[in-house]
Amino acid sequence: MDTTLAVSEPGVNVVLQKALALAHASKSASASWGPFEVGYSASVALSGGTATLQNAPANKLDLQGIHVAGSVSAYFTFDLGKILPTICIPPFQVCVSIPFIGTVCTPQVCIHWPSVTMGVNLPFAFNLDVSFGFRVDDLGSQWGIDLLIDPFSPRFDLSPMGPVIIAAIQAQVSATLGTIPLIGGLIAGLVNTVIGTLTPLVSGIIAAFGDLINLILSLLDLLNVSIPFTLLKFDKTQTFLPANVPLMGDAPVNMTLAVLQAQVLDRELVAEASLA
C-alpha cells in the first residue's frame, strides 16, 4: 500500500458524537383497542455512548451506552356510551301539582354518556449497545468508510407506562362523570367499569408504542440496518507536495487513490490506499 490514513479511537468518538447529536426523529400512528381509539406519536433522540475499536480480524466498532430518550404523546378518545350501561336519573320520580293541569310527575332522564378525549405524555429513556462492521464504498469522486450496523434488538421496558395511562384515564373519567348530577354514588363503580375495560388492553397499547419507538430507531441514519452510515469520506484525488523545500520545477502532483482498504489496527481505524 502506498499511503495510510488513520483515525484514533478518540477521533472516532468525536465523529460519532457529532452523528449522535443529529440523531433525532419522530413518527406518529393510530389504532383502536376495543372502544379506545388512540392516536400516538413518539420522538426519540440519541446521545452519549462510547465507541471502542476492536482490532482485526474482528474489525468492529462497539458503541456502548447510547442514551435513547424521548416521549410518547398519546391521545385517547372513547365513547363512554360504548362502555357504561344506560343509567336513568333521577332515581326518584318528582311530582308537582299544577292547578290547571293536575299532578304532574316528571320523567326520568336517561344519561347520554359523553365521549372523552384526553392526552397523556409518557417519557421514556434507556441505554442501547450496538456493534458496527466497516466497509469501503466507492462514492464516485470520493471514498467512503461506512459503518454497517449489526442487526440489533433494543431492550427496553415500557411497562411503567401502564399505571400512568390507567391513572390518567381514571382521573379524566372521574372528572367527566363528576359533572353529571345525581350519579355521585355511582361514579366509583362506573370508573371501575371503564378501567376494567381498559386494563386488559393496556399491554397491547404499550406494545404498539414500543413498535413505534423501534421503527423510529431503525429510521435513524446511524442505526439503519439497510443503509450504511458513512463515518469518513475523502476525495479520491489527493494533492501531494514534495517532502523537502520545493525546488524550482517541483510542482504539486495530483494522484488518485485507486484502491482502499479499512481495518482496525492498534485500536485505530486505518485506511490504506494504493496510488495510481
Next chain:
Amino acid sequence: MDFVNSKHLTLQDGYLHLFQEEGVYIYGAQVTEQGPMEAGRIIVEGGKSAIGKGQQQDIVFHWDVSSQRYLPRPQDTEKKLGRNDFVLFHFEAPIPGQPPCYILGRIDKKVAFDSRSLGSHDAFSHFFMSGGEYAYRLGKKEFRLNVSDHRELSLEQHTKMAQEPVLIVINGSDPSVKNAKLVAGQTVIWAVGEGQGLSIEAYPAKGSSPSSR
C-alpha cells in the same frame, strides 16, 4: 350549558298537553316538517274529571335507527284518555346520533297541539344537567335561571333539592318566577296558564361564564 329549547326537544325535555276535547288525535315526534307524521293515536272520550283533576299518561319515544324516526313504545301507539287527562311526551334511552324533535298532534287534519308553540294548559319541562346562568325571553322581557353546579352542595343537600321541581306558571308573557335559582339535577316545569304561541328558548345570560360539560 344545557341546550334548552322547547322547539327542539331532547332527552332532557318533556312536553305536556292537556286534552279537553273528545276525539281521535294522531300524534308524532317530528324531526322535520317533511317526515312521516303518524306514530300513534290518542283517543279521548268520556271522563268526568274537572280541569286540574285529570290523570297523567306518558308517551315515551325512542329513536329508531333503521327508520330514522322516533317511535313510541308499543303500549303507547294507542292511548285512551278521559277529558281533562293529560299526556307527558318524553324520551327513553339515548341512541347515538338521535336528533332533536318536536311533538305534533292533529285532529281531523288540523293541528291540535304543537310543542313548538305552547298554548294554554301546555307545559314544557327540562331536567338540568349542567350549571350556568341561563336567560330566556317571553315577549320583550328577559328572565333568568341561575343553575348552580351540583358539586357546590353536599350530597344530602343536593338530593333534597333534586326532589323539588321548580314550577314556573306563565300567563301571557308573565312567568310566576322571574329569576329562578336551582341546581343541576333539578327539573323546571314551565306551565302555561294563559297564552298562545309561546316557546322557551334559553341562552347563556349576558355576563355569565357558561360552564362546560
